[in-house]
Amino acid sequence: MIKKVPDIRLIVGFLIAHVLMYFTFMDRSIFWYMFAATMLFLISYAILNGEIDDEASFGKYLTFGLLSGLLLYSVFWTGYFLIEWLNLPFSNSISKLYGRYAPSNIWQYMILLFILVPGEEIFWRGFIQKRVMKYTTVSVGVFLSAFLYASVHFYSGYWILALAAFIAGIFWGYLYIWKRSIPLLIVSHIIFDLMLFILLPLN
Template sequence: MVLKKIDFRLVGGFLLAHLLLYFTFQDKKIFWYIFPACLLLLTIWTILLEDVDDRISFIRYITAGILSGLLLYGLFYFGNAMIHFFHLPLGDNIGRLYKWFSPRQSWQYIALVLIAVPGEEIFWRGFIQKRLLRHSSAFWSIVVSAAMYASVHIYSTEMILVFAAFISGIVWGVLFAWKRSIPLVIVSHLVFDLLLFILAPLY
C-alpha cells in the first residue's frame, strides 16, 4: 500500500490516540476514569472531521452485529481453551488483564456500553479505516487499521492484549469494509464485550 499523499488528519488522529492511550494505561487504578474520557475525545475528533457511515437497515446491522459478535467471542473462547489445554503461560496474562482492566462498578459498565465501545468503532473504523480506504485497497485498509488499533495497546505492557486487539480489529475491519456501517460494528463489539466481561468471562 502506498499513500498518494500524507493524510495529516489521519496521522494527527493516530498520534492523538497514542497520546491519550499512553496516559490511559499508566495507572490501572484510574483506568476507567480516563479511558471513557479519551474515547469521548476521539469520538469528537471523528465527528468534526468525518461523516459516520450507516449504509444498511436496522434489522440487517442488528442481525449481522449479533452474529459476528458471537462468532468473534467463539474464536476467543477457542483460543483460550487451547491456551489452557496446552498449559501455556498466557493463561496467567489473561487473568491479570481481567484483574486490571475489567469494569467492576455499575458506572463503568455504563461507560463501556455508551462511550467506550461506540467511541472505539467510530474512531478506529469510522475514521482511521475509512480514511485508509481512500488511499488503499479494502484488504490493506483492514490490515493496517487493525495494526494501528493494536499498536495503542502496547502501553498495557501485555502482548496478548495487543494480539487480541489485532485479531478483533481484523474482524471489525472486515465488517466495516464489507457493509460500511458503523452501527453494525458497534453492535458486534458490544455483543463481544458483554460476553467477555459479563456473561461468560474467559477466566
C-alpha cells in the same frame, strides 16, 4: 505523475490517540476516567473530520451485529480453550489482564457499553480505517488499520491485549468493508464485550 498529499487529519488523529492512550494506561487508579475522556475526545475528532457510515437497515445491523459478536467471541473462546488445553503460559496473563482492566462495577460497565465501544468503532473503523483505505487495497487497509488499533494497546503492558485487539480489528475491519455500517459494528462490539466480561468471561 500526481503526488498524493499526506492525510494530515489521519496522522494527527492517530498521534493524539497514542498520546491519550499512553496516559490512559499509565495509572490504574484513574484508568476508567481517562479511557472515557480519551474516547469522548476521539469521537469528537472523528465526527468533526468525517461522516459516519450507516448503510445497513435497523434489522440488518441488529441481526448481523448479534451474530458477528457471538462469532468473534467463539473465536476467542476457542483460542482460550486451546491455551488451557495445551497448558500454555498465556492463561496467567489473561487472568492478570482481567484483574487489572476488566470493569468491576455498574458505572464502569455503563462507560464500556455507551462510550468506549461506540468510541472505538467510530474512531478506529469509521475514521482511521476509512481514511487508510483511500491509499491501500482492501486487505492491506484492514490489516494496517488493525495494527494501528492494536498499537495503542501495547501501553497496557500486556502484549496479549494488543494481539487480541489486532485479531478483533481485522474481524471488525472486514465487517465494516462488507456492511459499511458503524451501528452494526457497535452492536457486534457490545455483544462481544457482554460475552467477554459478563456472561462467559475467559478466566
